[in-house]
Amino acid sequence: MPKNHPHRLISLLFGAALLTAPVGNAIAADDDELIRRIAGEGGIFDFTKLDGQGQPLAEQDAVYTVTPWSCVRDNVTGLMWEVKTADGGLRDQNNTYTWHNPDSDENGGAPGPGDGGECSGSACGTHAYVQAVNEQGLCGATDWRMPTRSELRTIVDYQASFPAIQTAYFPNTVATSFWSSEPNANYPNFAWHTDFKFGLASYYYFKSGPKAVRLVRDVDDGE
Template structure:
């Protein structure tokens, strides 16, 4: 590999299947069109105003934020064009045959995410097959009222000229969440996804610890978690192929960093407070309040000359391994990881007292009290 990186091997990391950390540049044309390169761009969070200053205090202007905040990194900062979706999001409306429409079209059936290449179902309010108020179980056996029965019906109907609709995996569904929207949401760009409801939506991601459960994403606020499949939730279908995990990660020459070729992000393999010894991370992960974690990232960036920072919530979620539990992360890539909540740079829009965390016990997105001490993993 170039630049001292060496392949980590064909690693299988569960159902996190899209990428290009915090906002690569170009856009792709069709459903799954980014798949040929093994890359699928990662949507940014939608956070553009709320942030934290150099002391870790909550501020409502990104101009007052210290470098490395959610609002001043990624496409939210570099490609904030509201003509095709809020901030760094980039969408395209499609008609009943799957043909592109203008952004001003008043009727559309599907939306193409031009960053991920995925195509999404638009809900209706007509009481029909795709009505916004219909809820489903998630047993996957085509029983009456199940999400699987709904998938089959939509494919028979050929929505937007396609018959390869499916339930999204957790990372794909979380990619639509707009964390700049306050509770009770819906935390999605309703200008492009009308008839969205403040509800849990099912994903296809299963729970490694609870085999009878599947992951859902809550569009009230943007949290995620596992429910028993007998519960009824909303469903939004997607089309686009799943990416291979083979050859995704490369280690640095000293093995202390790992580059995710899917996202373009480089991670410290050890949690902060641990040290690299031999071929693993020694010691225990340190814990920090959110303000101190921000300062830790900033000071390490200055001392190392590398642009280390706290990851945003979608970046951190991209390294979750949902096939694992306690911790939900691959130990070959991130050894001696802690099964704990980890801090992100993403503020909670509805409260200055909380920021978003990723629970590496099971892989769920949760809010965390900023005065509570949690571990930290840095990215650049």
């Protein structure tokens, strides 16, 4: 059932106002599109719980401990999000990763360390984690990626804290910061992350600092 939440739009606009580092035209266009979609839907949260094959659960009121789900589809933004686990495996809630992107066109001048966090199932850097989840085929998909700052802010819930997210859809969420895909354009050894303790803002930090990760993908019209 969609939850009326006008603060969702405020969250995204507030986050956009705090993005002090230069961003590319593509990222700015993505921000505008997210704002347009959320504003057009009145700032609601509208999620669908998905099983391991990416299919909607028959019972959307299911409790995770009874009928666990693997992903959540945001019916407003058109994004699909990874749901964390509590099983000590690849997607465990307590896994942390250093920011790592070997692509020189996207890493802001420094790739970051590839294995500096604490995790299971992959090397503990963000690039390795993306690869591992795609090899696993989470929710029937192999195009998972790191989210932008603005994408992360679309799931911040300002009416919640510790964690600042709707845990009815995103269980096993640790109240901590989650890495975004974006390096800091001014400081090569830093990258941006988004706070999910209070949902205050996005900040930058050393790429070598371990943080949590939640992957995202774009949902095709037919999904």
